[in-house]
Amino acid sequence: VTLATLRHSDLDLMYDRSRLSPPVHEPAALLDHPSLARLSAFIKLTPAELLLLQSLGGAHRTLKRGEVLTDEGDDQPRCFVLIEGWTASAIAFPNGKRQIIKVHMPGDMLGTPSLALAQSPESITALTKTVVAPMPLSALGTLFRDAPRLAAILYLISVEERVMLMDRLAALGRSSAKERFASLVLQIHERLQRTSPDLGNVIDLPLSRIDLADLAGITTVHLNRVLHDLADANVLSWKGKTLEIFDFAALRDMSGLPPRHLTSDVGWLPPAHGPG
Amino acid sequence: VTLATLRHSDLDLMYDRSRLSPPVHEPAALLDHPSLARLSAFIKLTPAELLLLQSLGGAHRTLKRGEVLTDEGDDQPRCFVLIEGWTASAIAFPNGKRQIIKVHMPGDMLGTPSLALAQSPESITALTKTVVAPMPLSALGTLFRDAPRLAAILYLISVEERVMLMDRLAALGRSSAKERFASLVLQIHERLQRTSPDLGNVIDLPLSRIDLADLAGITTVHLNRVLHDLADANVLSWKGKTLEIFDFAALRDMSGLPPRHLTSDVGWLPPAHGPG
DNA sequence: CGCTGTGTTGACAGGTCTCAATATAAGTGG
DNA sequence: CCACTTATATTGAGACCTGTCAACACAGCG
Numbered sequence: 001v002t003l004a005t006l007r008h009s010d011l012d013l014m015y016d017r018s019r020l021s022p023p024v025h026e027p028a029a030l031l032d033h034p035s036l037a038r039l040s041a042f043i044k045l046t047p048a049e050l051l052l053l054q055s056l057g058g059a060h061r062t063l064k065r066g067e068v069l070t071d072e073g074d075d076q077p078r079c080f081v082l083i084e085g086w087t088a089s090a091i092a093f094p095n096g097k098r099q100i101i102k103v104h105m106p107g108d109m110l111g112t113p114s115l116a117l118a119q120s121p122e123s124i125t126a127l128t129k130t131v132v133a134p135m136p137l138s139a140l141g142t143l144f145r146d147a148p149r150l151a152a153i154l155y156l157i158s159v160e161e162r163v164m165l166m167d168r169l170a171a172l173g174r175s176s177a178k179e180r181f182a183s184l185v186l187q188i189h190e191r192l193q194r195t196s197p198d199l200g201n202v203i204d205l206p207l208s209r210i211d212l213a214d215l216a217g218i219t220t221v222h223l224n225r226v227l228h229d230l231a232d233a234n235v236l237s238w239k240g241k242t243l244e245i246f247d248f249a250a251l252r253d254m255s256g257l258p259p260r261h262l263t264s265d266v267g268w269l270p271p272a273h274g275p276g
Numbered sequence: 277v278t279l280a281t282l283r284h285s286d287l288d289l290m291y292d293r294s295r296l297s298p299p300v301h302e303p304a305a306l307l308d309h310p311s312l313a314r315l316s317a318f319i320k321l322t323p324a325e326l327l328l329l330q331s332l333g334g335a336h337r338t339l340k341r342g343e344v345l346t347d348e349g350d351d352q353p354r355c356f357v358l359i360e361g362w363t364a365s366a367i368a369f370p371n372g373k374r375q376i377i378k379v380h381m382p383g384d385m386l387g388t389p390s391l392a393l394a395q396s397p398e399s400i401t402a403l404t405k406t407v408v409a410p411m412p413l414s415a416l417g418t419l420f421r422d423a424p425r426l427a428a429i430l431y432l433i434s435v436e437e438r439v440m441l442m443d444r445l446a447a448l449g450r451s452s453a454k455e456r457f458a459s460l461v462l463q464i465h466e467r468l469q470r471t472s473p474d475l476g477n478v479i480d481l482p483l484s485r486i487d488l489a490d491l492a493g494i495t496t497v498h499l500n501r502v503l504h505d506l507a508d509a510n511v512l513s514w515k516g517k518t519l520e521i522f523d524f525a526a527l528r529d530m531s532g533l534p535p536r537h538l539t540s541d542v543g544w545l546p547p548a549h550g551p552g
Numbered sequence: 553c554g555c556t557g558t559g560t561t562g563a564c565a566g567g568t569c570t571c572a573a574t575a576t577a578a579g580t581g582g
Numbered sequence: 583c584c585a586c587t588t589a590t591a592t593t594g595a596g597a598c599c600t601g602t603c604a605a606c607a608c609a610g611c612g
Contacts, residue, residue, distance in 0.1 A: 042392075073534075077541065091446040093532040099446040113442065116318075116435040118537040121442060137544035144428045145546035148420040151427055155420075158434040159392040165441040166377050166389065166397060170367040172448040173375040173493030177600070209559060217449030222600055224560060256369040258349075261394040265353065268413035270421035453568070485591060498568055500592060516577095 037107040037195040041262055042156050043149075046272045052147050056139035063087075063126040070111055070124040077114040077137065082106050085130030086206050089113075089122040090214065100214040102164070103127065103207070105191065109135070112158065128206045148270040160262065164191075167257055175256060177218045181226050183255035184216050185236065189245065190259060201245040313383040313471040317538055318432050319425075322548045328423050332415035339363075339402040346387055346400040353390040353413065358382050361406030362482050365389075365398040366490065376490040378440070379403065379483070381467065385411070388434065404482045424546040436538065440467075443533055451532060453494045457502050459531035460492050461512065465521065466535060477521040 039045060039053070060083065063069060070078060072092060082104050089110070092098040101122060104110055110132065114120035144151040164187065171183040193199045213220040231237050235247045245251065252259075315321060315329070336359065339345060346354060348368060358380050365386070368374040377398060380386055386408065390396035420427040440463065447459040469475045489496040507513050511523045521527065528535075 077539065091442060091533070093446070093450055095532065097450045099449040101442050101445060112435055113439050116432050116439060116539055118539050118541075119534075121439050121536060141428070141544040141546045144424040144431075148424065148427065151424065151431070152417070152420040155427070155431050155434060156392050158431060158438065159388055162434065162438050162441060163389050163392060163397050165438060165445060166367060169377055169441060169445050169448060170369070170375040172445060173490075174369055174373045208557095210557095219601060220559075221561085221602080225600085256371065257367070258395075260397065263353065263392055263394050265394075268417040270417045484589095486589095495569060496591075497570085497593085501568090 038109070038157055039107075039150070039153055041194065042153055043266050043269065045150070048273055049147055049150050052143070053150065056135060056143060058134035058136060061132050061134065063130040063132070065126055065128055065130075067126045067130075068123060069126065069130075069132065070114065070120050070122070072120060072123045074114065074120040075118060077117075077120070078111050079115065079135040079137070079140070080110040080132035081135055082108045082110055083131040083133055086127040087124050087130055087132075088127050088211065088215075089124045091122055098214055099217060100211060101168075102161075103188070103211075103215065105195070107195065109157070115140075127211065147273055149272045152269050156266075163260060167260070170257065171255065172217045177216070177222055178226050178229060179254045179256060180216045180218065181212075181223070181230070182235075182251045183257055184212075185243070185245070186248075186251050186255055186257075186259070194262075201248075203243045203245075205241055205243055207241065314385070314433055315383075315426070315429055317470065318429055319542050319545065321426070324549055325423055325426050328419070329426065332411060332419060334410035334412060337408050337410065339406040339408070341402055341404055341406075343402045343406075344399060345402065345406075345408065346390065346396050346398070348396060348399045350390065350396040351394060353393075353396070354387050355391065355411040355413070355416070356386040356408035357411055358384045358386055359407040359409055362403040363400050363406055363408075364403050364487065364491075365400045367398055374490055375493060376487060378437075378444075379464070379487075379491065381471070383471065385433070391416075403487065423549055425548045428545050432542075439536060443536070446533065447531065448493045453492070453498055454502050454505060455530045455532060456492045456494065457488075457499070457506070458511075458527045459533055460488075461519070461521070462524075462527050462531055462533075462535070470538075477524075479519045479521075481517055481519055483517065 036045070036050075036053070045053075061080075063085075069080065069087065070089075084106055087104045087110060088100050089102055089104065090098045090100045104124075110124055111120070113122055115137075143154070167183065167187060171180045175183070188205070189199070189203065192203060207215070209220050209223060213223045216223065216226075218226070227238050233247075233250070235250045236243060236245045238244075312321070312326075312329075321329075337356075339361075345356065345363065360382055363380045363386060364376050365378055365380065366374045366376045380400075386400055387396070389398055391413075419430070443459065443463060447456045451459070464481070465475070465479065468479060483491070485496045485499055489499045492499065494502070503514055509523075509526070511526045512519060512521045514520075
């Protein structure tokens with residue numbers, strides 16, 4: 001697929017036309033779609049880039065809560081764009097323990113770690129009812145060939161993912177359970193705020209206590225102790241699936257890590273193809 | 277810089293001609309150079325790609341052991357290719373603790389995490405006498421514009437880095453000190469073996485006990501207990517800076533993580549530019 | 553309605569950290 | 583090259599954090 005051969009019928013492949021308004025032949029409007037939030041976080045995309053992006057996706061796929069999208073060891077690399085819902089990627093141990101590496105929100109790319117390996121290192125599970133758009137490998141090749149600026153943005157996003165992992169790694173390696181949990185909460189809040197700037201201090205999160213514990217690298221038993229402590233100290237309350245944050249400064253102090261701001265210094269990106 | 281404008285005088289920018297034989301105008305020979313090991317791990321580079329690569333680097337810079345290349349908070353993104361020696365990137369906490377995120381070996385790219393952020397999230401320190409080649413941002417742009425296949429390989433390398441972080445994250449989150457250490461040793465061995473296939477079971481590593489502890493996410497005090505245990509169990513011995521591994525299977529069992537094999541399925545990569 | 557998975561709490565054990573002291577190695581300046 | 587200083591390495595003892603085990607309440611779901 002090249003820009004020259006793009007047809008309007010291609011546009012429906014990645015995004016459901018019915019969910020969009022104004023209609024899909026006005027690609028700039030797609031900037032609002034959550035699945036483009038990550039891509040447009042660094043720099044505004046051009047209409048031509050949006051057209052290309054949309055031409056690359058496959059038909060949507062829907063998963064129920066708990067359904068597995070990718071299993072550890074799968075030897076066929078498969079990537080998706082998360083359109084709707086939350087998923088979690090995790091590494092399981094032979095002794096039954098597991099570590100959730102990351103929870104994915106709409107706009108995140110799923111399965112990219114499998115691109116580099118012969119077998120997928122992670123399993124991806126739906127935390128909620130979920131809609132994904134497959135991203136065929138050939139589409140990635142097309143993107144690198146025809147849209148160098150988009151490719152560079154994809155690279156930046158991968159780098160951003162690494163930074164998030166670095167922060168988690170530092171937290172798990174060098175802080176207490178309470179501190180781990182604090183940095184986890186802040187990171188999730190930061191990510192949500194990136195797509196919802198007007199996010200308040202009350203958040204609904206589709207995460208069970210087991211998920212939370214597997215994310216923070218502690219047991220559910222101890223997670224409860226941590227939650228109690230933080231509630232007693234009026235830092236936050238987490239009832240059911242509703243998180244309410246009272247004291248961001250206290251959380252930040254506990255975490256020991258600074259907030260991460262995306263760069264705006266993207267002058268080095270190659271020029272966009274097509275009309276800007 | 278485009279391929280058409282490449283001059284031989286460009287070739288000396290990235291690699292010291294005197295260290296190479298056969299001479300630099302035979303670019304295929306450069307595949308042997310350690311700094312290209314990572315890039316050529318997925319697919320053999322074409323002469324044109326090698327030429328472009330060499331044209332992108334800046335003048336070498338040498339660091340003494342302990343010297344700092346990048347500090348946390350630096351607001352100017354700066355990337356390098358590690359030519360010689362080892363470095364470590366770490367995140368420090370206000371209370372004085374620090375977590376080493378990764379040790380870098382020749383061929384690794386340094387500083388890429390700073391590309392995505394307004395401030396560098398990590399500090400990079402030389403563990404040995406070190407030689408780096410700066411990689412200006414403009415060069416990255418050129419690479420994405422003129423060498424789509426190289427750009428895609430760069431992306432794959434970033435993904436590979438993420439997988440290594442994922443494994444560390446899982447280890448730090450869900451295993452004991454001994455298990456953390458076992459997976460760390462295996463990962464380092466795996467990385468070394470990727471560039472030295474004939475690597476034996478005796479390795480010299482320029483890592484102090486403090487470095488090791490900061491990598492494994494434990495204290496030096498406890499690291500000593502772990503080392504004793506593993507030596508008593510005839511799994512490995514670590515005298516001074518020399519590691520000798522006796523029982524890989526035992527290490528693998530402890531780690532709980534499988535070995536990671538790079539993919540050979542790179543048919544999706546865009547075509548190489550220039551003569552293949 | 554029973555069943556299975558999740559959430560919560562208590563008591564206990566064990567792993568890891570902290571503190572402290574000493575031995576050894578590395579680095580520095582004369 | 584040596585004496586001095588500093589950083590690193592090692593070991594022990596005690597405290598504390600966190601995991602394990604167990605029991606029970608509760609919710610979701612067939």
